[in-house]
Amino acid sequence: MVFTYIGLDDTDSPQGMCTTYIGALLARSLVHAGMRVTDARLIRLNPNVTWKTRGNAAIALEADGEPDLAFEIACGLVSSHSELACDGTHPGVVVMEHRPGPAFYHKAVQGFCTVEEATTVLTDEDALFRGYKLGRGLIGATAAVAAELPDETTELLVYRRSGAFGTKRLVDPSSFFLADLATRPDTWDTVDIPNNTVVCVPHTPDPVLFGIRGETPFHVARARGFIRTEPTGMEMVYRTNQGTDAHLETQPDGQLQEGHSYRISGTVATRPATLKGGHVTFGLTISASTVTCIAFEPTKQFRQVIRGLLPGDSIVVTGSCKKRSLNLEKIGVTGMVRNVVRESPFCPSCGSRMTSAGRNKGYKCRLCKARVFVPGEREIARDITPGWYEVPSSARRHLARPLVRGLPDDAGGIERSPGE
Numbered sequence: 001m002v003f004t005y006i007g008l009d010d011t012d013s014p015q016g017m018c019t020t021y022i023g024a025l026l027a028r029s030l031v032h033a034g035m036r037v038t039d040a041r042l043i044r045l046n047p048n049v050t051w052k053t054r055g056n057a058a059i060a061l062e063a064d065g066e067p068d069l070a071f072e073i074a075c076g077l078v079s080s081h082s083e084l085a086c087d088g089t090h091p092g093v094v095v096m097e098h099r100p101g102p103a104f105y106h107k108a109v110q111g112f113c114t115v116e117e118a119t120t121v122l123t124d125e126d127a128l129f130r131g132y133k134l135g136r137g138l139i140g141a142t143a144a145v146a147a148e149l150p151d152e153t154t155e156l157l158v159y160r161r162s163g164a165f166g167t168k169r170l171v172d173p174s175s176f177f178l179a180d181l182a183t184r185p186d187t188w189d190t191v192d193i194p195n196n197t198v199v200c201v202p203h204t205p206d207p208v209l210f211g212i213r214g215e216t217p218f219h220v221a222r223a224r225g226f227i228r229t230e231p232t233g234m235e236m237v238y239r240t241n242q243g244t245d246a247h248l249e250t251q252p253d254g255q256l257q258e259g260h261s262y263r264i265s266g267t268v269a270t271r272p273a274t275l276k277g278g279h280v281t282f283g284l285t286i287s288a289s290t291v292t293c294i295a296f297e298p299t300k301q302f303r304q305v306i307r308g309l310l311p312g313d314s315i316v317v318t319g320s321c322k323k324r325s326l327n328l329e330k331i332g333v334t335g336m337v338r339n340v341v342r343e344s345p346f347c348p349s350c351g352s353r354m355t356s357a358g359r360n361k362g363y364k365c366r367l368c369k370a371r372v373f374v375p376g377e378r379e380i381a382r383d384i385t386p387g388w389y390e391v392p393s394s395a396r397r398h399l400a401r402p403l404v405r406g407l408p409d410d411a412g413g414i415e416r417s418p419g420e
Helices: 019-030 067-081 105-112 115-124 136-148 174-181 217-224 302-307
Strands: 003-009 036-044 056-063 093-094 129-130 153-161 209-213 233-241 261-268 278-286 289-296 314-322 325-335 340-343 375-381 387-390
Touching: 003 019, 003 067, 003 136, 019 036, 019 056, 019 153, 019 233, 036 105, 036 136, 056 136, 067 093, 093 115, 093 136, 105 115, 105 136, 115 129, 115 136, 115 233, 129 136, 129 209, 153 217, 174 209, 174 217, 174 261, 209 217, 217 233, 233 340, 278 302, 289 302, 302 325, 302 387
Parallel strands: 036 233, 289 325
Antiparallel strands: 003 056, 003 093, 036 056, 093 129, 153 209, 153 233, 261 278, 261 314, 278 289, 314 325, 325 387, 340 375
């Protein structure tokens, strides 16, 4: 039996289409041609790539059948369904009989790859491949086939009927909240409860009606049963790297690279400040360097956690380096300083509140004339407690691991988020 691995990427545009939709069409076309599709994977790549469309997803399918036939079918679908008229759309199709090593995938999900690097991998593997226009989609298509998933999740994607593309989606919002209530924490990012928002229904003119993310096909199918919408077209279940933090690197010395994402530990260096537009920023000391961290306005309540930090707090942060700042996804508070303010002391003799005796002259009591030179202290309760905090579902990136999934072993030793 011949196993064939097919990768697709960069077939969509801001005006429409979706690579996952073409992947679903391809799976059905392969079955119609007599092949058995044994695996379907939706692979998210570096979310900071500037030329991406929406979530930077690529598709990989595994089938038992002849590579030449699979390549012919895949190229036919990409040619007929891709947004080739869009200046930023540059599809890629790859077909090979053996998966390459995962190194190219790791670079594509955490850093940046070139078309030349992709074609080198493909040539070494004697792959069939075709790049349309600039051929940029060969990068994602190759990475999707090469991806390894030591941690994986599932997404069920439900597509619209073709005649409905580009029109307003008709859904029952309450059914999504019911699905979330019935299946959480085994599904996530269906709705954003604090902000009363349905998250899993896109607002773009692509074929997706909604998508349910969860731990297994069973869990997403269970959630699907609660949802009420307009008549639907195809449905497809993908294995994914979503919600796994696969994009994060560890960089303890503070030398961060533009466009990379990190999990790093440090000490709060400056009091958080609210900028114009509602963004909240603070300085984080990492070894001998100080990095600016930002929680943007769309992260909503998460900004209140950031405002609760004080210089000296020990924290773990995850996020992406953009314009020499770290855009926050999660924060773990591992150690907190006391919030102590200085004030006029009470008189040690009569107990009344003392007043300043002048610059560098200590304090004096107006009643008994006693003097002291040490100010009083008062501790103010902190607004936050140790633990992990995350942006709301409506602001979460596809790859970011939600706290309902737990935390990896190297996440700072904090067991759980407050309130989880």
